[in-house]
Amino acid sequence: AQKVTQAQTEISVVEKEDVTLDCVYETRDTTYYLFWYKQPPSGELVFLIRRNSFDEQNEISGRYSWNFQKSTSSFNFTITASQVVDSAVYFCALSEATSNTGKLIFGQGTTLQVKP
């Protein structure tokens, strides 16, 4: 069965600290896609990254970086030098290629609070 687990419900850091949001997934598919979305207080989900199962290269985009490790079924997200504007709920999600429906399975989300 497919499942996404974000064990951290809430994280609070002080501005400029680095923070890592954990994501662990379960799937029987060999081809799948992993996503991170940000949901600020306004409610709109903002797409951050998509990674396919065959690409284990880590990615960096500005202060954001992602660590994909198939051996541990994890796709963790790190924010470096956090800022108040990073405060939001972050969702990790999984899509299985064999379903061919594009359905996303979401984790429970991690609420990040960055204090000034």
Place this chain on the structure above:
Amino acid sequence: GAVVSQHPSWVICKSGTSVKIECRSLDFQATTMFWYRQFPKQSLMLMATSNEGSKATYEQGVEKDKFLINHASLTLSTLTVTSAHPEDSSFYICSAGQPHITDTQYFGPGTRLTVL
């Protein structure tokens, strides 16, 4: 990224009335649209998958007669909450995608429904 709009952004209605929510993909043709429901401090729950020109596929436990979904064109899907009750009050989010091309979904800003 692609832009998806939702209308209205918020609505308050009386119990027993019906409410229609529109989801539009503004700059791409969405073969598939998804409707989610999100309760406060919870994750997104997929309600149904809507493919243009065909009937929507509802997730287990979602009443198809209560949540009517229409996907008449490649840029528009509507969700109608019929005979709304206070327990239907929630944040409804749509997303649009092209699963045959990419697994990335783009989300609308959401509609907050309050049923009195």
